[in-house]
Amino acid sequence: MVAEAKKAALEERLDGLTLPEGGGWLAAARRDARDRLDAVGLPGRRDEYWRFTNPAPLVARDPEVSDVSQSPDPFDGYESVVITIEDGVVTLPDTLPENLQIGTLREAGEADIHWAKDIYGTLEAMGSRPVLRPLATLNSAYATDGVVIRATGPVAKPVHIRTTGTGDPILHHVVRVDADASLTLLESGTAGARSNVATEIDLADTGAFHHIRIQGPDHVRHPNTHLFARLRQESVFKSFTLSANGLLARNEAVIELTGDDATAHIAGAAFGRGDFHHDDTVFVTHDAVNCESRQVFKKVLRDGATGVFQGKILVKEGAQKTDGYQISQALLLDEDSQFLAKPELEIYADDVACSHGSTTGAIDETALFYLRSRGVSKRDATDLLVLSFLAEAIEEIEDETLREHVGGRMADWLARG
């Protein structure tokens, strides 16, 4: 039974949408998602995982209007294979490095047989239990396009999806990393006034996937993203997101460790002020032996900004030798800002090591005085301490050049205020 309010919200949201045309397996997957969506409706404020974030701007029929971003792409100067998505139109690169296949979702959906068929909507449906993720289900039904990426071996250059525009895109990406293959995916762009981007990542045994995403610094944005990852034996998944500004960002990550000895790390650094609202919602499920998971999230909030972290580690029965770690920290630069954290552990195995922590604090006065006593102004000293606070999250980026690139971008944005 779907509550009337949710059903009404769904009807309103779907009013402006039509199921994208096309046949084949993709049409079937869309219809399936549409059916699942009908059964659950859209999120409301009373839902367990929407108590800290008002879903209204994400479920409204129309988004708040924004201007075209004037900011240069944050990965400018970093060599990569670039895919652009401008106002929903996907443009693929002309040449590809070895071991890499790239296509549009639209084309893939028309093919009789395609590897993406077994992943599209499947990981999303898996990840929508036990916690519903209706906006991701809506995405599986209504995504107009997206990118399908397959790594069949080590891919030498990162693949970079740049999403720009001013509209309200719904995009769905599918990634498969084969055995012994590795892929680095970069994501950037304002995407639009509002965006709903779902990415399903399927990792074969020993596959490795690195993901670096930069959101911002434009403020009038409402990004709603979902990452769904399935990890098999000895596979590695590492994702990092830098967020600067944004009226409402909700980044969800749903990670299932289904093969033994797999590793999943997810981290984020976010900062904003005023009506900035940033929500990281992470759900990691251990369903295999000897896996490691790690969640590291840091936010800097000022002038009444709000940060949300909802992170869960679920260790299923039999998932022995699990090593789970989770930390969420906020630096509040004034008394008007707030950080709402909901760390959760749910453990059904008896031989595991899981820990979690959450802290909220102000600038360290002693450190501030130390810097000022060296002649650094209060403002610059505060900036340095903010940088210092976020640096620990940046450290989660494994690749040194990428780490420096992202760190540099962050420092630039912080310095500009």
Add this chain to the structure above:
Amino acid sequence: MLNIRNLHVKLEEEDKAILKGVDLEVEAGKVHAIMGPNGSGKSTLSYVLSGRDGYEVTEGSATLLGHDILEMEPEERAAAGLFLAFQYPVEIPGVGNMTFLRTAVNAQRKARGEEELSAGDFLKVVRERAKELKIDADMLKRPVNVGFSGGEKKRNEILQMAMLEPKMCILDETDSGLDVDAMKLVADGVNALRSEGRGFLVITHYQRLLDHIRPDVVHIMSDGRIVKTGGPELALEVETNGYADIVEGAA
């Protein structure tokens, strides 16, 4: 250089007087030492002079080269030429030591209306100074004081002093937590910076640091006042007889 007159200070949070009328003048080119038992107000004096929050000056004055420093922000005092070497240098993860040093040097230059040092010039100077203090390249790259040993932290303080070239240096218990070798290295660094135009105020509980940094004048502080002033021999008297005799004799 540094002129302190009848300085009275209490804690902001509670009505507790810490300094009860300190008079002190440090001349350019001289090294003054302040010794005294725990709780006598030595560290408070260093914090009040450098502008740390939490203290309230109720009476008296402190000037540096004729400028009233008590009204200045900590960064303005630094730009005016004051430097405090911390007893417990602060760790700042994620900020490279070099970045920190350059930010500080250029902030002060800017505040004084001087041109900022270019990256190249800065690098050259910092490498030279670091070498003299046996600070290796790795320590310069690492985040500020993170993972540094006690000795490394204090050497890093002296490196900052050498880079910022202050007119008046206050060393707060610089010897605490150091073994003899580390203390000697720090003292050598300080001695190298002694010059005609620079004053030093060395705060210490023990005489041993003063074996290495020879003071011109020694003051004994007790209960928020300077109770006795003398030459280097006063430090030796403390070493032999302890503070009790001197403090009681003065009372």
